[in-house]
Each structure stands twice: as structure tokens, then as C-alpha cells.
Amino acid sequence: MSPEEIIQRRVARELRPGTLVNLGIGLPTGIARYIDPDLGILFQSENGIVGMGSRPPEGMEDEELTDAGGSFITAVPGAATVDSTLSFGLIRGGHLDVTVLGGLEVDEKGHLANWVVPGKMVPGMGGAMDLVACARRVIVAMQHTAKGRPKIVPTCTLPLTANRRVTLVVTDLAVIEPTEDGLVLRERAPRAAVEEIVAATSAKLIIPDDVPEMVFLD
Amino acid sequence: MSPEEIIQRRVARELRPGTLVNLGIGLPTGIARYIDPDLGILFQSENGIVGMGSRPPEGMEDEELTDAGGSFITAVPGAATVDSTLSFGLIRGGHLDVTVLGGLEVDEKGHLANWVVPGKMVPGMGGAMDLVACARRVIVAMQHTAKGRPKIVPTCTLPLTANRRVTLVVTDLAVIEPTEDGLVLRERAPRAAVEEIVAATSAKLIIPDDVPEMVFLD
Amino acid sequence: MKQAISPQQAAEMVPDGAVLMIGGFMGVGSPHRIIDALVAAGRKNLTVIANDTGKPDFGIGRLIRANAIAKVVASHIGTNPETQKGMIEGRIDVDLVPQGTLAERIRAGGYGLGGVLTRTGLNTIAAKGQRVIEIDGEDWLLATPLKAEFALIHCDRADFVGNLTYELTATNFNPVMATAGATVIAESREIVPVGLISPDNVNTPGVLVDYLIRREAHRVA
Amino acid sequence: MKQAISPQQAAEMVPDGAVLMIGGFMGVGSPHRIIDALVAAGRKNLTVIANDTGKPDFGIGRLIRANAIAKVVASHIGTNPETQKGMIEGRIDVDLVPQGTLAERIRAGGYGLGGVLTRTGLNTIAAKGQRVIEIDGEDWLLATPLKAEFALIHCDRADFVGNLTYELTATNFNPVMATAGATVIAESREIVPVGLISPDNVNTPGVLVDYLIRREAHRVA
Numbered sequence: 001m002s003p004e005e006i007i008q009r010r011v012a013r014e015l016r017p018g019t020l021v022n023l024g025i026g027l028p029t030g031i032a033r034y035i036d037p038d039l040g041i042l043f044q045s046e047n048g049i050v051g052m053g054s055r056p057p058e059g060m061e062d063e064e065l066t067d068a069g070g071s072f073i074t075a076v077p078g079a080a081t082v083d084s085t086l087s088f089g090l091i092r093g094g095h096l097d098v099t100v101l102g103g104l105e106v107d108e109k110g111h112l113a114n115w116v117v118p119g120k121m122v123p124g125m126g127g128a129m130d131l132v133a134c135a136r137r138v139i140v141a142m143q144h145t146a147k148g149r150p151k152i153v154p155t156c157t158l159p160l161t162a163n164r165r166v167t168l169v170v171t172d173l174a175v176i177e178p179t180e181d182g183l184v185l186r187e188r189a190p191r192a193a194v195e196e197i198v199a200a201t202s203a204k205l206i207i208p209d210d211v212p213e214m215v216f217l218d
Numbered sequence: 219m220s221p222e223e224i225i226q227r228r229v230a231r232e233l234r235p236g237t238l239v240n241l242g243i244g245l246p247t248g249i250a251r252y253i254d255p256d257l258g259i260l261f262q263s264e265n266g267i268v269g270m271g272s273r274p275p276e277g278m279e280d281e282e283l284t285d286a287g288g289s290f291i292t293a294v295p296g297a298a299t300v301d302s303t304l305s306f307g308l309i310r311g312g313h314l315d316v317t318v319l320g321g322l323e324v325d326e327k328g329h330l331a332n333w334v335v336p337g338k339m340v341p342g343m344g345g346a347m348d349l350v351a352c353a354r355r356v357i358v359a360m361q362h363t364a365k366g367r368p369k370i371v372p373t374c375t376l377p378l379t380a381n382r383r384v385t386l387v388v389t390d391l392a393v394i395e396p397t398e399d400g401l402v403l404r405e406r407a408p409r410a411a412v413e414e415i416v417a418a419t420s421a422k423l424i425i426p427d428d429v430p431e432m433v434f435l436d
Numbered sequence: 437m438k439q440a441i442s443p444q445q446a447a448e449m450v451p452d453g454a455v456l457m458i459g460g461f462m463g464v465g466s467p468h469r470i471i472d473a474l475v476a477a478g479r480k481n482l483t484v485i486a487n488d489t490g491k492p493d494f495g496i497g498r499l500i501r502a503n504a505i506a507k508v509v510a511s512h513i514g515t516n517p518e519t520q521k522g523m524i525e526g527r528i529d530v531d532l533v534p535q536g537t538l539a540e541r542i543r544a545g546g547y548g549l550g551g552v553l554t555r556t557g558l559n560t561i562a563a564k565g566q567r568v569i570e571i572d573g574e575d576w577l578l579a580t581p582l583k584a585e586f587a588l589i590h591c592d593r594a595d596f597v598g599n600l601t602y603e604l605t606a607t608n609f610n611p612v613m614a615t616a617g618a619t620v621i622a623e624s625r626e627i628v629p630v631g632l633i634s635p636d637n638v639n640t641p642g643v644l645v646d647y648l649i650r651r652e653a654h655r656v657a
Numbered sequence: 658m659k660q661a662i663s664p665q666q667a668a669e670m671v672p673d674g675a676v677l678m679i680g681g682f683m684g685v686g687s688p689h690r691i692i693d694a695l696v697a698a699g700r701k702n703l704t705v706i707a708n709d710t711g712k713p714d715f716g717i718g719r720l721i722r723a724n725a726i727a728k729v730v731a732s733h734i735g736t737n738p739e740t741q742k743g744m745i746e747g748r749i750d751v752d753l754v755p756q757g758t759l760a761e762r763i764r765a766g767g768y769g770l771g772g773v774l775t776r777t778g779l780n781t782i783a784a785k786g787q788r789v790i791e792i793d794g795e796d797w798l799l800a801t802p803l804k805a806e807f808a809l810i811h812c813d814r815a816d817f818v819g820n821l822t823y824e825l826t827a828t829n830f831n832p833v834m835a836t837a838g839a840t841v842i843a844e845s846r847e848i849v850p851v852g853l854i855s856p857d858n859v860n861t862p863g864v865l866v867d868y869l870i871r872r873e874a875h876r877v878a
Contacts, residue, residue, distance in 0.1 A: 040437070050643055077631050078596075078597040078642060080635050081636055082641060088547075089546060089548070092547055092549070095643060095644060
């Protein structure tokens with residue numbers, strides 16, 4: 001499994017039947033392919049659809065049916081399209097069960113920074129601040145390190161996306177749960193040793209006696 | 219002409235082509251019958267319709283098409299139905315040109331009281347507070363006196379509907395315009411003398427040299 | 437796929453003392469079958485957030501007559517003298533809210549807002565106890581969110597996954613209440629298979645809806 | 658009955674330096690013909706309130722490339738490096754607003770609210786300069802209303818009196834912007850006679866719309 005696939009398949013296990021889920025652009029988008037369609041999980045895209053489907057067949061794209069990245073999508077049976085106010089009403093009103101987003105940094109308080117690198121990358125927060133501040137569960141799906149540098153750090157050096165503790169961090173090395181006491185190492189990726197994870201993490205990790213290996217859906 | 223007809227026909231003259239108008243339940247509702255349908259005036263009812271029409275034919279009433287008083291209505295061609303949030307968005311966002319409401323009292327500041335008589339009649343304000351606070355123009359359509367007692371008073375004794383100066387007061391005796399300087403007597407009803415109007419008004423009236431008689435549409 | 441429950445099952449979910457939002461405007465667009473079931477179940481001490489209390493023994497007026505309601509948050513009770521009587525006799529606590537403010541407060545509850553600023557009611561007795569926020573020299577009233585344990589709504593069409601559409605002036609408070617109830621139960625004039633309501637025509641996405649009320653007995657099967 | 662004007666006439670109404678809202682999400686659901694006409698008319702110093710600035714030379718990106726925009730209020734400019742370049746070079750003033758907050762601020766402008774309270778952005782740099790309101794020990798950010806001189810929107814269908822419907826994800830910010838522009842100009846995929854859009858299917862009542870953009874040349878007459 002590639003690092004991306006480890007992350008995507010592990011996050012897929014977190015998504016429960018019948019829930020409403022928002023997958024961020026990029027790595028999180030790929031999670032959808034590991035979801036059993038029979039689970040009745042609905043994907044929301046904040047540009048205004050509940051019940052986003054996969055890519056349309058070549059030649060059948062509709063220029064008025066796209067995801068938040070501007071890519072062509074389809075609508076599943078039972079989908080609903082909504083305007084931006086209701087779309088964010090769903091997000092902000094606690095109707096969105098899970099948002100899965102990429103991360104630049106997560107710190108010991110469970111704070112996430114993922115929208116700006118001052119002086120370098122200023123794309124804007126888009127819907128990320130709403131999603132992180134308001135979704136019921138926030139799952140960060142990211143590589144454990146960037147160019148060898150830990151992304152799980154004592155305190156975020158980049159501007160925060162929200163002052164809220166995220167629910168779970170899933171990387172290619174580990175599953176980490178931010179708690180009131182700090183970051184708890186919950187699972188190891190296949191073939192990742194606890195020592196390796198600790199070495200790749202600059203934040204303090206709380207390490208339970210038992211850190212099982214990740215389990216994936218078939 | 220009956221007192222009601224004087225009021226209704228005079229208010230009808232205030233409604234301009236192509237505008238959006240909300241007529242309160244009761245006397246104001248009857249104004250619609252004096253409006254030329256070719257003027258393109260749209261009537262809104264705050265329960266959720268823009269483009270309210272007259273009563274439906276007997277036997278063709280729709281229980282899901284009513285006005286704010288719960289009476290059966292029709293929809294004119296080009297009508298739109300809206301939910302309560304957008305209905306009041308139209309009212310509160312300044313999209314409603316005119317509201318015409320009944321009144322219990324109007325005072326020298328142009329303040330209107332029309333929703334409650336403490337201890338006696340506590341129906342609730344319904345949409346009246348929104349309409350009076352937010353419509354671009356507020357026209358009060360009411361009898362000049364109630365059981366011989368003036369309704370245009372120095373200071374409202376009843377609780378106000380809004381702390382906003384209404385645009386115009388049309389009664390069976392007079393047209394009165396609240397201004398920064400006070401209440402200006404603009405017009406007399408047919409056969410009403412200025413002295414008679416002054417006698418029926420406990421508020422101070424500013425009386426211009428010329429107080430013409432009301433003119434009505436044919 | 438949502439579950440289609442009977443009005444009786446819906447009423448059984450609602451405990452005495454529950455906080456309910458009930459859609460409708462003078463009974464137009466109210467969930468009449470659920471209301472009847474609540475009356476039949478003998479519910480007591482309900483708090484009802486609604487535009488009005490219907491008419492005597494009609495719409496929410498059925499619950500008023502049955503003495504099921506201890507508190508009302510509404511914009512208008514003038515069409516139901518029984519509510520006024522209950523208020524005067526101290527049996528029913530009535531909190532009157534301007535209609536537009538009521539709609540925004542429910543929306544704030546459903547949309548996760550901490551409140552909205554409105555000029556409606558400013559410097560009137562309806563502003564009593566409410567906070568005034570000054571912005572650039574202008575005063576605004578702070579209208580706070582309303583939520584409910586149950587939103588009981590009426591709609592025109594529902595599909596099997598709970599997408600809803602509304603009709604004409606029966607729309608009123610129903611869509612906004614569907615966002616603000618912890619449990620949302622929708623009584624629909626008809627229930628249709630998935631796909632019969634186009635995504636563009638959905639007013640309330642099914643994710644907001646928990647239960648549909650099952651159809652009444654049909655003449656054909 | 659609304660007037661159907663050409664994109665050129667629409668562009669002529671908009672003066673240099675005007676404050677515009679422009680619908681669309683990365684160009685999807687943007688009024689492309691009006692945008693092209695603004696570019697052709699050589700407009701300058703515009704302030705544009707929109708979700709994003711499209712892509713290079715696409716959607717609002719056309720106005721960016723034409724140097725027509727001096728200020729942007731948006732949630733995202735990441736898909737248009739030319740906007741980022743203009744910001745870094747000091748040619749374009751960019752005010753970044755979380756997407757949900759942007760939608761609510763526009764709605765507040767259109768619905769006559771003094772603002773809404775949100776938790777999005779609280780204690781982040783996006784909250785800089787904004788007022789924090791405490792309610793029952795909880796902090797909220799005050800999001801203030803946005804209005805525009807012109808709202809330039811896209812829709813799917815318009816009827817002769819300006820009632821509008823939207824399609825799929827081309828809906829996005831268009832309906833809410835239609836409430837918040839002093840002058841609202843709608844570019845519709847088709848314009849149909851009154852009566853072809855049922856009152857229930859109208860998303861934006863015609864009273865909010867000032868002008869329609871006339872149809873493109875037809876192949877039949």
C-alpha cells in the first residue's frame with residue numbers, strides 16, 4: 001500500500017453508515033473509493049451538493065455539476081443541491097457528521113493549521129475554517145512528515161484553522177487521537193514501529209501499553 | 219363614500235406601478251380592489267407569497283394557498299411562494315416598498331401603536347413590528363377616531379410597534395404626514411373642514427395655508 | 437432510507453414536557469396527523485415554538501384545547517382566544533416574538549449561529565430583557581437562537597431518503613424548522629421513490645430529516 | 658415585466674470603481690457574458706465580492722487578467738495565481754473571509770440584519786479587527802453585512818417578470834447575492850414566459866431582480 005492508500009483506507013473505516021461526510025480536495029477526496037456504496041454514506045461538497053457521486057462518463061459532464069475543486073462530478077440517486085447559505089447551514093448547524101481535511105500541522109492541543117503559509121501560500125481558507133470549527137467530527141488525513149520534517153508538533157507555528165481540538169489524525173504512520181491530556185497514539189501503520197513514529201513526531205505522544213496495528217476494510 | 223372607502227381609495231393612490239406592497243389584514247386588505255391590475259403592483263403576504271391574487275372561485279380553493287389572515291387567495295401569473303425566512307428577508311431587507319397597516323394610535327413623532335392593548339387585547343405582533351420597522355414606506359390606514367376619541371395623539375399611550383416615524387397616515391377625515399417638525403395636515407376628506415379635523419385630533423397639527431381636498435382615482 | 441412511522445409512533449417518541457417546533461401558519465401547513473396523535477396520547481406540559489397557535493381546536497389549537505401546552509413561543513395568538521384565555525389564567529406561558537425575528541431565531545439555531553442582529557422591536561416592549569448591540573452608532577437587538585428537541589413539520593412531497601418539497605403558502609416555517617430540531621419528523625402529503633424529486637427541487641435535504649409519517653390508508657394497493 | 662438588456666448595456670451601467678457581487682464558484686455559475694462585457698468595456702478599480710476569483714482568464718479571472726479589479730472580498734484565491742500575484746505586488750487588495758461567513762454576511766446585507774454571530778474563525782488571524790461578542794460565557798465573532806451596488810448573477814431559468822431558478826451546483830452564491838445588490842442583473846440560460854415557472858419552483862422572486870440579460874442569437878426565429 002502506498003502512504004496515501006494507507007491513510008485513505010484507514011480513514012474510510014471511520015465513516016459510519018448513513019452519515020453526512022465532507023471530504024476535502026486532494027488526498028481526502030480519494031477516500032470515497034474505499035467506501036461501500038451500500039453503507040448509505042452521503043458525501044457533501046460545500047459548493048452545494050449533498051450526495052456527490054463519482055466522475056461522470058467522458059462526454060457526459062455537466063458544467064453545472066462540479067465539486068468544490070471545480071471538477072466534474074455526478075449526483076447519486078437521492079442527491080440534493082443547495083445554495084451556499086444552506087450548504088454552510090448544514091456544516092455550521094452541526095448537521096455534518098465528519099469532515100476529512102488535509103493538514104500542514106497539528107499540535108499537542110489538537111489544533112490544526114492547514115490554510116496558509118504566511119508570505120508563501122495565501123490561497124484563502126475557503127470552507128476549511130467553517131468545516132473545522134463546526135463539523136461534529138474533524139479528521140485530519142495527512143502524511144506524517146513533510147520532506148522529513150514532523151508535521152505533528154508541540155505548538156503550531158502556522159496560523160490555526162480553528163481553535164477547536166480535532167477528533168482524529170490519520171497519517172501514513174499512525175492514528176493519533178487528540179485528547180484533553182494530549183496526543184494519544186492509538187494505532188501503528190503496517191510495519192511502523194512505535195519508536196519510528198515517535199522519532200517522526202516532534203510533539204509529545206502519550207503511548208498506551210498496547211498500540212495495535214491499523215486494521216483496514218476489505 | 220363610506221369612511222372605509224375614503225381611506226381605501228385614498229391609500230390606493232399612494233401605490234406606484236411596479237412596486238411590492240403588503241396590505242395588512244382588515245381594512246387595508248380592501249385597498250386591492252381599487253388598484254388597476256395593469257399597474258403591475260405586486261401584493262405580498264408575509265406568510266409567504268409575492269403576487270397574491272383575489273379570492274378563488276367557490277369550490278376551487280386550495281387549502282395550501284392562503285393569506286396571512288388564513289383566508290383563501292389566488293396567485294397572479296408570475297407569483298412566487300417563499301418560506302418565512304425569505305418572506306421576512308424581503309420585508310427586512312428593504313425590498314418591500316410599502317406596507318399599509320391599521321392603527322390604534324399615531325403620535326406627534328409619527329410613532330405607531332397598533333399591536334397590543336395591555337390587559338385587554340394581547341394578540342401578538344405577528345409581522346407588524348417587522349413591517350413597520352423595515353418597510354421602505356409605512357402607511358397607516360385607520361379611522362380618525364375610535365368611539366369619538368382621537369387616535370392621533372400627542373404621545374402614544376399604547377406600546378409602540380416600532381420606534382420609526384411612519385410615512386403617511388390616511389384616515390376618513392384627512393391625510394397627515396409625520397415630519398421631523400411634527401404632523402402636517404396634507405389633505406381633507408370630501409366635506410371635512412380643517413376645523414373638524416383639528417377637533418377630532420388631540421395631537422398638534424401643522425396646518426399649511428392650503429389644505430386641498432383628497433383626490434381619488436376613477 | 438428513512439423509516440416511515442405512524443403518527444402514534446411519532447407521538448410516543450415525544451415525552452411530556454418536550455420542546456417542540458411545529459410548522460404551519462394558522463394551521464396551513466401544519467402536521468395535522470401528528471398533532472392529532474399528540475392529543476390522543478394525552479401529552480402534557482409541552483413547549484411549542486410556532487408562528488401561532490392556530491384556531492380553536494384547529495392546528496396547534498387542538499393541543500391548546502387538550503391542555504397539552506404549558507409554554508408557547510409565537511408571533512401571534514390572536515386567532516385563538518383559548519390561548520389568550522390560558523395566558524390570562526396563568527395556565528400557558530406565552531412568549532411573543534416578532535414573526536421575522538422568530539424565523540431568524542429558528543434559523544440561527546439550525547444554522548449554528550450565536551444570534552442575529554435585527555432592528556425589529558428595538559425600543560419597544562418586545563425588546564424587554566434583550567441585549568442591544570451598538571455598531572457604528574446604530575443600535576441593534578440581539579436575537580438569540582432557538583432549538584427544539586423535535587421539529588414536527590408538514591411538507592408536500594418526500595422521497596424515500598427524506599428529501600422534502602413544500603407547496604405554496606403551506607411552506608412557511610416548515611423548511612427552517614427542519615434545520616433546528618434535534619429530531620425532525622415530516623408529515624408529507626405524498627411519499628415518492630428516490631429520483632422523483634430532482635436535486636434542484638429539493639428544499640430540505642434528507643440529511644435533516646429523521647422520520648417520515650407513513651401514508652394514510654390507500655384505496656388501492 | 659423586466660427589461661432584457663445586452664451584456665454591453667449591463668457593463669455600461671457599471672461605473673469604474675463600483676462595488677460588485679458576482680455569483681459563481683470557480684467560474685461555475687458565474688455570469689460569463691456580463692464578465693466578458695465588463696472586460697470589453699475596460700472597467701477599472703472594481704471591488705468584487707465573490708466566493709473566489711475563478712481560474713486564470715476564466716470566470717472572475719477574466720477581470721483579474723484585465724486589471725479591472727482593485728479589491729477582492731473572497732473566501733479563496735488559491736485557484737488563480739494571478740490574483741495572488743496581484744496581491745503580493747500590491748495591485749489588488751484581498752480580504753479573505755471564511756466561505757460560510759461570506760455567505761452569511763451577504764445574506765445579512767440582503768435581509769436587513771445588522772450582523773450574525775459565528776464561531777468560524779474565532780481566535781484565528783481571520784478574526785483580526787472583528788468584534789467578539791460574549792453570550793453566556795461563550796465567545797462569538799460578529800460578522801457584519803455586505804452589500805453591493807450591483808449583483809451580477811447567473812441562473813438557469815428566468816421568466817419575463819424576473820423570477821429565477823438555479824441548477825445544481827451552479828446555484829452557489831447566486832440566490833443570496835440577488836438579495837444584496839442595489840441593482841440586480843441576472844444572466845439566465847433561458848428566459849421563459851410567465852407561468853412556465855410554478856410559484857413553488859421560484860428560488861428568487863422577480864421583485865429582487867432589476868434586469869435580465871437578453872438571449873444570445875438564436876438559430877431559429
